[in-house]
Amino acid sequence: MTEPYEVYAIRYATVARKSAENFIGGDPHESGDRMDYFVWLARNGTRTFVIDTGFNEAAAKRRKRDFLRSPAEGLGLLGVDAATVADVIVTHLHYDHIGNFDLFPKAQFHLQDREMAYATGRYMATEFFSYAYELDEIVAMVRNVYAGRVTFHDGDAELAPGLTVHHVGGHTLGLQVVRVWTKLGWLVLASDASHYYRNMDEGRPFPVVANIPQMVDGWKRMRELADHPNYIVAGHDPDVMKRYKAPSAELEGIAVRLDEEPDL
Numbered sequence: 575m576t577e578p579y580e581v582y583a584i585r586y587a588t589v590a591r592k593s594a595e596n597f598i599g600g601d602p603h604e605s606g607d608r609m610d611y612f613v614w615l616a617r618n619g620t621r622t623f624v625i626d627t628g629f630n631e632a633a634a635k636r637r638k639r640d641f642l643r644s645p646a647e648g649l650g651l652l653g654v655d656a657a658t659v660a661d662v663i664v665t666h667l668h669y670d671h672i673g674n675f676d677l678f679p680k681a682q683f684h685l686q687d688r689e690m691a692y693a694t695g696r697y698m699a700t701e702f703f704s705y706a707y708e709l710d711e712i713v714a715m716v717r718n719v720y721a722g723r724v725t726f727h728d729g730d731a732e733l734a735p736g737l738t739v740h741h742v743g744g745h746t747l748g749l750q751v752v753r754v755w756t757k758l759g760w761l762v763l764a765s766d767a768s769h770y771y772r773n774m775d776e777g778r779p780f781p782v783v784a785n786i787p788q789m790v791d792g793w794k795r796m797r798e799l800a801d802h803p804n805y806i807v808a809g810h811d812p813d814v815m816k817r818y819k820a821p822s823a824e825l826e827g828i829a830v831r832l833d834e835e836p837d838l
């Protein structure tokens with residue numbers, strides 16, 4: 575019997591968005607949803623996995639995002655010390671998912687082969703594809719490779735009983751989603767395979783994309799991986815904070831627990 579994981583989303587930043595920034599073909603005049611920024615935590619009695627590491631205050635200023643708190647501080651409020659975390663799953667290498675990696679000095683980073691190839695390959699000569707990467711962070715991750723701190727995965731992989739990663743691509747060529755065994759069954763953390771619930775539910779791709787057909791296939795793949803469509807958690811949707819409850823009063827507005835039935 576696999577011990578179920580508790581799963582949390584920790585919100586660390588937010589920004590106002592126009593509809594056209596969130597959906598291909600969105601009305602440029604229509605104001606859109608806010609975009610929230612999260613890191614995720616999956617833990618049980620034996621293992622702790624942090625999924626993505628967010629960005630820091632300097633990056634928030636540069637890219638004009640409203641920074642709420644360091645992701646490490648959010649993890650601290652859940653009793654997790656970033657300095658001792660052993661496993662960090664990197665869904666992809668965009669700046670809002672891999673900044674702050676220096677706050678995890680003990681971590682092994684779990685990454686898809688195809689994400690490192692993409693982030694260091696031919697498409698980065700085109701700003702449309704390189705814009706959401708920070709060169710210094712990519713270089714630092716290459717240094718981590720040489721230091722033996724990156725575990726590469728190619729497609730599907732089990733990192734521990736009840737926790738698997740799955741390459742889906744689409745948004746970037748190497749994006750992976752994370753499937754976690756919980757008391758409800760299999761839960762899928764979509765990360766940027768679906769920024770908003772509406773991207774996958776209404777079939778409207780997000781405009782930052784490397785391969786649109788692959789993005790569409792990724793939505794289907796997540797429905798196969800999750801035990802119920804409601805157990806897929808969108809990567810940047812402010813609705814996450816409404817669908818799920820804070821684990822305690824002091825974490826209100828900061829973190830929500832995802833291995834509970836969502837309130838739709």
Ligand SMILES: [Zn+2]
Nearest residue numbers: 668670671766
């Ligand atoms: Zn993102």
